[in-house]
Amino acid sequence: MKMVQARLGVLAALAVVSLVACGSETEVLVSTTAGTITTETTTTTTETTTTTTETTVVSEPSFVATLGTPVTDYTDPVDIAIRAITTPQSYIAERDGTIFELASDGTKGTEVLDISDLTIAQGEQGLLGLAFTNDGSTAYVNYTNLDGNTVIASFAVNTDGTFDESSQGMITTIKQPYPNHNGGDIMVDTEGALYIFMGDGGFANDPDRYALDITAKPGQLVCVTPGGRRLTQSPMIYGLPMSVKIVGKK
Template sequence: MKKILLLGIIVLSFLGHSQTIALQSFATGFNSLVEIANAGDSRLFVVQQGGLIRILNSNGTVNATPFLNLSTIISSGGERGLLGLAFHPNYTTNGFFFVNYTNTSGNTVIARYSVSANPNIANTTGTILMTITQPFTNHNGGSIKFGPDGYLYIGMGDGGSGGDPGNRAQNINENLGKMLRIDVNSTVAPFYTSPSTNPYIGVAGNDEIWARGLRNPWKFSFNRLNGDLWIADVGQNAFEELNKIASPLPNTGLNFGWKCYEGNATYNTTGCNPANTMTFPFYQYPLYSNGTCSITGGYVYTGSTYPNLQNKYVFSDYCDNRIRTIDNNGIVSTSVVFPNNDFVTFGEDYLGELYIAGISSGTIYKIIDTSLSNSEFDKMGFSLYPNPAKESFTIKSSDENLATKIDLFDLTGKLLLTKKLENNPENTIATTSLSKGMYLVTLETKNGTSYTTKLIIE
């Protein structure tokens, strides 16, 4: 394990759960990073609050020239700055992407940009679609994402200060404290329209609003496989909350409750609609309990490398530096502390693998599950020995369930070795070409079923 720690992997054992997560340092040297996005290929695009979008390649290198520099047109500091990035679903053909930033007056801007002839450099001139006045410096939201319907969703905070003094989150004539939804495929100014299915089209209320009652949705995401929407909403005094909206998303004008309710608890119900009209959290946890202070939303793991993480939503808290998972039954696992990071964003690559970043450390980690052993491995009559191994290890399988192929991966999911096995119960594999560390061994049987376990090489 000492070798693994030297390689930058820090194991986090989940309390009360057999699952174990490791964070592998993937890239360092970022300044106030607040978002990680992908454009449908192997690159990651890293958003720095000061105005830069930088390209992080799949080998961990960072391009010297920023993809885009907006530092001269933004306000920064505190919760302001360049905050969000989303690539158009048809980016490969139209080259459009969208950003969310606070301008020099402190107001939220949603703007469209395009990539140049060089795929690693964007054109510097953008088109402003929307400007939303911000009365205070905090609670600017920041996340923007394309939903499964092809529309751009925009998470807006309630305008700031504390306790939503302007009651903006409940006011349907204000875009603050809302989830907005717009169609960005218009070719005429203002280059967006409001979908006809938005709840306030043709009636009182702003056409852009899809849902209301949010305090500060610092990160939301869609499950890329089934379209479910997860919104992490930062609390006021009592609770941090997580909202889950199953796909297909309703068009009825959801109300997530703020400031009438904070989580499930009453906050200020003066003039509020009945509680049965509200959408209450899928999960909440106490604010300032064990060091928590501000939820950081993440993603449902939809990758293929780590089976134990599949169908679990992964999220964190800015202050306590712990990683949490929650499944569809609401069962939560919480890690031990991973100090000195201040986690503010997760990232998802085009394959569904997850990353996490700390605004203080400037480091992007790849999230790894080290408890990949399939519980069926031993049950089905397989064994691997010696483990830890030095120069070789032996795979033994039963006559009834004979292994036909072995694949060996490192903890990033990179395939290092594949070999067809001889038609006998025992096969020995040399390891002299491998470095010391932890690996994943997957056996495939003649019927195509796979079984995975861990291997340590000393």
């Protein structure tokens, strides 16, 4: 009799477990609205609770993306700039101090500048930046000189697209404390102001914290006068995200 009661107790416990296990069910509904999948989970106990989760599906792009043929003619390209003339022309800057036109078929075109004798192309140094004035008549370059400092210079651009090396104008020289993290990018805004993006000064773990000192040139965004003429004072410096102030701008 005790054995029968024990078996009945086990069966009763199993029945309770079965009821609990069957008390929850999940139903997945896919809506007819494109881009949305709706999942509804209904849990049945003493009351019914419905939870709805919507997931947005990313649509396919409206254009067909194709992979072009990689350009392999360059050794160490660091920047590309477009000269906005009647027929825009792209130029590739190499870290060794040379600049080439980018041919329409994507291959290396004519060499337009060679200042390899003026720069150190090692580590994170060399010819690092290229930009043009809005009318395309002048090119700006950012390179590391033989003393390891940043030089911003200008070159007149000839009608055939080559640079007049004899026209080099020294806009400013900025001392670099270390040979790495020298920045390099330069750009011209719609009003002709030239921006110089400086690195943080370099060395392991950024020991000098130049970016926290707005009186220091490393670690800042430097802006010089439109036209790129040599300044009679140091370039205006401001640390992001401070407001922009441009030296000599009318």
